[in-house]
Amino acid sequence: MNPIHQVSALRVDSNPFMRGYHSLAIERLLQITYDNYCPPCLRPLHHSQAHLSVDELQLLSCVFNDDFALISEGQSIPDELDDRCQSIGQVRQVIYSVIGERLSQKHHVGDLYSLEEAQTVIRHLSFETGHYSRSWEISTAHLPAEAMSYLQERVSNEPKLTGLFFELFTLPDCDGIGCKLIGTPWTDEHLLKIDSGSYLSLRQQQLDAGTPEALVKVLYLAALADVRMLIFDPWASVLPGLEVFNEQP
Structure with a gap:
């Protein structure tokens, strides 16, 4: 696996999910x-x-x-x-x-x-009738094979609740996997109000539960931009500025 773009999990000055003011x-x-x-x-x-x-x-x-x-x-x-x-x-x-x-x-x-x-x-x-860019569809190229295998395994049978502020679901008519983000935005200020813990604490819980680090990074950037629904689809477009993995045989 060769990451083409490097995006730090805790940087917010280059978050491609951020839109508007x-x-x-x-x-x-x-x-x-x-x-x-x-x-x-x-x-x-x-x-x-x-x-x-x-x-x-x-x-x-x-x-x-x-x-x-x-x-x-x-x-x-x-x-x-x-x-x-x-x-x-x-x-x-x-x-x-x-x-x-x-x-x-x-x-x-x-x-x-x-x-x-x-x-x-x-x-x-x-946009008083809704929130801008709260649902996103991005390419599965933004995840390495390990992270995609994790997602597919989680949804292959009866999906179980993660309890990690994100839940997964399948899209029967395509090869995509959806992710419902909970408690966004994942800032320390907001998380402390609803869960009495910082983002670093949540991140560690996700990693300790076996969530691949690459997936944790993408979910964090999306949640920081207050995205609520994130869909990974092999036919979706690549999001400019977000890390892309080039699978090598």
Whole structure:
């Protein structure tokens, strides 16, 4: 067996099962002009003025620093905050910035000009009627012969429950084997809430029970991406970025 791609079981920065953004959030920002020779800047409103409406922000004078802005026109600013803001400008536009996370990093998704528009974008990206990519079909080439033999043996007779946060089932009309992943995502934070154990503890239980390490790796990457159904099919496509085994005679 010769692995073409190496993918560590505990790496999450190159997980091919990960798709799209998660933990989407909206951040209200002020577009501020302050110098004829400088481009506008964006600053969040200080939390002490978070109650102000758009009409109480738009086209009004403000003071700001590198971290936040405060409306100075018609508003009372405590001296300690005023002293921290050395720049003066004018709010030209209130912007609702959509932020998402991918592979534990925050990314700027886009800017909208109303809260309603930003909420609509998040609703569309979140797929409220379901979850994106929770069912996958991948090639059996992602498993070595040892792991495939394990799967076939487990489902050849009456499948028995593994009790290892994954259960197997057969697909009678094809040569595929399905796997139901339980308790996803398999992060320490989530597993500790439902089972009082870390992922490393679960991984060790799976290995101690005879689950091939290559299968454990694939299941972990899928579960980390909150996949619930994973099907191994010899006729399915290879998933780019996932380890592939080239069987040598």
